Amino acid sequence: MSRSVCWLLAAACALSACGSPDRELIERRVSGVRAARSGDLLVSCGEEGEVSVRRGGLDAPVIYRERGLPLYACAVSGPHYAAWAGLDGKITLFSAAAGKPAARFMAGEWSVLDLRFSPDGRCLASAGLDGAVKIWSVPSGRLYRELKRNNFPVRxxxxxPDGRYLAGAGYDSMAVLWDLKDGRAVKAISAGMEGALETVAFSPSGLLAYGGQGRTIKVWEPLTGRLVCSLEGRFGANVSLAFSPDSGKLLSGDMSGNLTVWDLDGCSVSRKLAAGPGPVNSVSFLPGGNSVLAASGGEVRVIQLR
Known part of the structure; x- marks a missing residue:
């Protein structure tokens, strides 16, 4: 299991809290970063098992803190909810309004590798080392649906963007699309590359991208199966992806510490940047699409793209 520390920053506070230099160091000893679409909720969690919740930015006071077993996944839903999970398979759902956990529940006996809130914040999806993908109701934490897949870990x-479909990618080199109305797998796309898939991302316009241990990133129209772009990287495996707010660009982070901005109109490289030493484990666009948060080599940075 890779070292996991996640910082989740609300988009509304990120630029003001993090400053404006081209590449500003935000926090050391961090390997993952994600940004909420709205609100000012900030949550940090890591392999030391400590969780800190802040409201209002990086310099804001901690409103909640706890310590437990190592954590491998974090998620945030606007200004309302955050969630974290890890080694023991337990998910904690935190209510910002109450200032304390709203629910704790077991996803299973295996570690949780990823968590995602639905766009409307009413559901939380979890992916496990055992290949289980489950949908939980928010804020009750009740199991709403379990999605069928094989036993390969889902990474x-x-x-x-409309919340109807969930995409999952994992160690079997397959990207699977489920219809959440009935839980059916409506599409399974083979990566056509050796090794595991590490990352999958929907664009605001509904395109689907995935990447992994192979150097190729593919962008699809998920329901038709039409390939939109095949993007050939030059460095290590791709481990993180994020679309710009206008869906016109795709940001990828690789194992070698490189960030690549892809222009999807021409399926070509727009810009290359160095995020830091080590894998770029997570990337997120900030509001406006002109800057991103990136985690690489244990450091989180704000990087200006223009």
């Missing part, structure tokens, strides 16, 4: 999840 990454992403909801479609």
């Amino acid at each position: 990454s999840l992403s909801f479609s």
